[in-house]
Amino acid sequence: MDMKEFMSQYFKVLTKKFKEIVPPDQMKKSLLAATGAMIHNSRPGKTNQEVFMETFVPLVNRPAAELTPLFDYFYTHEYKELRSYTTPDPVAGKVVGKLAGHGYRLVLATNPVFPYKAIMERMRWAGVDSFPWELVTAYEDSHYCKPNPCYYDEILRKIGLPGHRVLMVGNDTTMDLIASSLGIKTFLVTDYLIDKGDSTWQPDFKGRLHELLNYLNID
Numbered sequence: 001m002d003m004k005e006f007m008s009q010y011f012k013v014l015t016k017k018f019k020e021i022v023p024p025d026q027m028k029k030s031l032l033a034a035t036g037a038m039i040h041n042s043r044p045g046k047t048n049q050e051v052f053m054e055t056f057v058p059l060v061n062r063p064a065a066e067l068t069p070l071f072d073y074f075y076t077h078e079y080k081e082l083r084s085y086t087t088p089d090p091v092a093g094k095v096v097g098k099l100a101g102h103g104y105r106l107v108l109a110t111n112p113v114f115p116y117k118a119i120m121e122r123m124r125w126a127g128v129d130s131f132p133w134e135l136v137t138a139y140e141d142s143h144y145c146k147p148n149p150c151y152y153d154e155i156l157r158k159i160g161l162p163g164h165r166v167l168m169v170g171n172d173t174t175m176d177l178i179a180s181s182l183g184i185k186t187f188l189v190t191d192y193l194i195d196k197g198d199s200t201w202q203p204d205f206k207g208r209l210h211e212l213l214n215y216l217n218i219d
């Protein structure tokens, strides 16, 4: 998926949804600012959703009671229109299916800047929604975002495992390799690699997504 194109369409559809109550330009700036606040948040007592709304509400100057139903409606009914800007890779479902079949405990460690409904929708598009995920990180119940190491620490605490029992599989050197700081081994997926060149961490393993199965000795 071309993330830039997807995000641009996402902002377009969302700003259109709110245009009667928030001018599109203000909406876009407020979404970016509230997302930035979530990413930089490190107050353990606040969920990402709470931080988002705390920043977003005063910026758009509308009551939360008016905004929340619009967001809910958008993510339930309209977000699915964005599917046409994505191209599923069948390898993802195949690999996750094999891992599940071999008894691996699965966590979808996606940056929790979106509501659970949006993440579930994207999982459906990618063909990975029906696997037995033990945890999917979403903005309703996460208190940190990538690349804050506290994001990974929160996952470890929720699943009750020490870092050395976990493998982080991801394609972003900045967002995903920081998991190493918790003792988590990392597998850098080179399909759709995102490398801004600012990570000080080296992956423990690196390869195409299907090569993860070889690394784990799975046929």
Ligand SMILES: O=C(O)COP(=O)(O)O
Pocket (backbone or CB within 6 Å): 109, 110, 111, 146, 170, 171, 172, 175
């Ligand atoms: O695509 C996103 O929402 C963020 O990317 P991630 O899932 O690799 O964290």
